[in-house]
Amino acid sequence: MNRRSLILGLPLLATPALVQAQPAWPTRPVRVIVPYPPGGGTDVLARAVVEAMRPHLAHPIVVENRAGxxxxxxxxxxSRADGDGTTLGIVTSTHTLNKYAMGNLTYDPIRDFTPVALMSRQILVMVSGTSQPFDSLAGMLAAARARPGSIAFGQTEAVTRFAGTEFARLAGVQMQDVYYRGGGLLMNDIVAGHLPTGWTSTASAIPHLQSGRVRVLCVSTATRTSLMPDVPTAQEAGVAGYDISGWVGMFGPKSMAPELAARIQAAVATAYADPTLVQRFVTLGLEPDLRPPAAFATFLEADDRRWAEAVAAGRIERSN
Known part of the structure; x- marks a missing residue:
């Protein structure tokens, strides 16, 4: 990953005519809501992008965590905010999955929001502490098969729970899931040796690798990632068909005008061209994948179909 390849991959909107046609933004201070606790991968990404946006905006922009x-x-x-661009949100693919994993949402994840920008591909990893009695995915699977149900996995929301249950299903092992309120809390217990394994984002895991107390057993995708080229895929360890990844994206309320969404995405694209942010993506283990509102909307429709098919196949259970 380098600045040139990143910039070439951005669907920038900055033609003079389009910039003149877009409404001014922001006209007041902006809050970006992250619906997860501080310290997790999405929070880290949101704060890095917002920091890179600040020098280019006429008004303050801040991140606000509203977890739960x-x-x-x-x-x-x-969803209930004004559509004037003063309230935005940065969420993960759990946003769409929640419609199927939870039973009482007060909003529709697709209809009640305006897509602003797809921001990043989210590769998940299975982590464990170096104090555990296994040092590889093969070793963990052997231990799980020797003592069914003895090895648990931590998860923080619907996507990481699905990653863990789908892994156990395809691997033919029994693993109990343990819920954590955020990736930072999960990683703390991995480091301390209280949790045998956990599924989290690369952004949550990478800062802990230098401690020497954390291992990454596998990545969730069908191919290895350049972020961790030495880490095998689950498929390489014999878990056939395992291929899961998530995403991070920016939304506005349903009432936001398309022209305003395009203006905000253009501001995000300007931040993505900042060399400091490019380097932070590399350091944090993030894979940028910036797309404009229309492309993000198409992406969301496909993502929604993916989860609907998983429910129909009995691979997702409602949590309440």
């Missing part, structure tokens, strides 16, 4: 209910509490706040 797998992101549903913060997402409801976003």
């Amino acid at each position: 209910a797998n992101g549903a509490i913060g997402s409801e706040v976003i």
Whole structure:
């Protein structure tokens, strides 16, 4: 990953005619709601991008954490906000999955929001502490098969729970899931040796690798990632068909005008071209994937179909 390849991959909107046609933004201070606790991968990404946006905006922009209910509490706040661009939200693919994993949402994840920008591909990893009695995915699977149900996995929301349950299903092992309110809390217990394994984002895991107390057992995708080229895929360890990844994206309320969404995405694209942010993506283990509102909307429709098919196949259970 380098600045040139990143910039070439951005669907920038900055033609003079379009910039003149877009409404001014921001006209007042802006809050970006992250519906998860501080310290997790999405929070880290949001704060890095907002920091890079600040020098280019005429008014302050801040991140506000509104955690709870797998992101549903913060997402409801976003859905009910004014569509003037003063309240935005940055969420993960749990946003769409919640419609199928939870039974009582007060909003529709697709209809009640305006897509602003797809921001990042989210590769998940299975982590464990170096104090555990296994040092590889093969070793963990052997231990799980020797003592069914003895090895648990930590998860923080619907997507990481799905990643863990789908892994156990395809691997043919029994693993109990343990819920954590955020990736930072999960990683603390991995480091301390209190939790045998956990599923989290690369952004949550990478800062802990230098401690020497954390291992990454596998990545969730079908191919290895350049962020961790030495880490195998689950498929390489014999878990056939395992291929899961998430995403991070920016939304506004349903009432936001398309022209305003395009203006905000253009401001995000300007931040993505900042060399400091490019380097932070590399350091934090983030894979940028910036797309404009229309492309993000198409992406969301496909993502929604993916989860609907998983429910129909009995691979997702409602949590309440």
